[in-house]
Amino acid sequence: MSNRLRELRNEQGLTLKELGEKTGLAPNTISQYETGNREPKLKTWQKLADYFDVTVPYIQGVSDVKKDFSKERNPFEKWIKSIAAGTTENGDVIVDTEVWKKEMASFGVNMTMQDFKNISSAIVTEAGFSLDEVEKFDTDFLPKINDVKDMNEISRITRSIFKISVLACLGDEKAKNYLATIDNLISSYLGIDYFEDLWGDYSLKDPFSEN
Structure with missing residues (x-):
């Protein structure tokens, strides 16, 4: 199946130029993505998926599950209910074998990508790097992680x-x-950590402590 980029763009009534302005991608590049003449990097897929509020596997056309369950309290439970064909008398979900095979891999891919995105974002932006280092990681290094x-x-x-x-x-x-x-x-x-000698016995004081 071809990707759903054009379908999602048309659903929102966006031109190539408008989507480009909203995502920072060139209209011609988006057009090539839509026709399959050019394959986006995973980070670009993620940017597009985030904009349309869908999962990367869905926008790629390899999954029929639109919703991203990675931020849910029980993502697997919510996800499996979304692909269930029904439930038994005991309340157990019934899932078609072929659907399970197709969607399980996509669920794993989406969870992995979201996990990596959250961890890398937290570390790169909060690790005390300079602005130049953050930009270099974001533009030069992280996009190369494409597996x-x-x-x-x-x-x-x-x-x-x-x-x-x-x-x-x-x-x-x-x-x-x-x-x-x-x-x-x-x-x-x-x-060596250049802050190492500065920490000493420093510790955070509980502002609510009576001591």
Whole structure:
């Protein structure tokens, strides 16, 4: 199936020029995307999907599920109900096997892309980088991550390091040892944290504490 970009654009009554103005893409480029003569990078697909408030697999034409459930409290539960053909007497959802095979992969892709987007956005914009560094990551580096498997691996490792860091700060000795090894590897590659000597025994004071 061809992508749904033209369909979504027409639903909103937008010309190529108007959509280009709203997304920062050249009208001619959008036209090539619509006809399939040019394939957008994943980041561009995400930008277009965000604008139309749909999932990337939906706008690509590989999924029939329009809604993005990644921000829901129970995304899998909400998603599976959306593809269900009905329910049993016990309330269990009934899903066609072929629909499951098609939509499960698309659900996984969308969740991975949203996870990567949220993690990268939080780190790149809040890590104390200069404006030039943020722009370089956003325009030069992140768009080159164009494989969902790579996105998943980056997100998985980032979450794991965060978890180890929290456990180490809570006193887990095993986590402390692993974190020290990870920190040494990072420092040897990126350089020593220049704030390290400034922290000392600094700690946040609870503004509601009576002490």
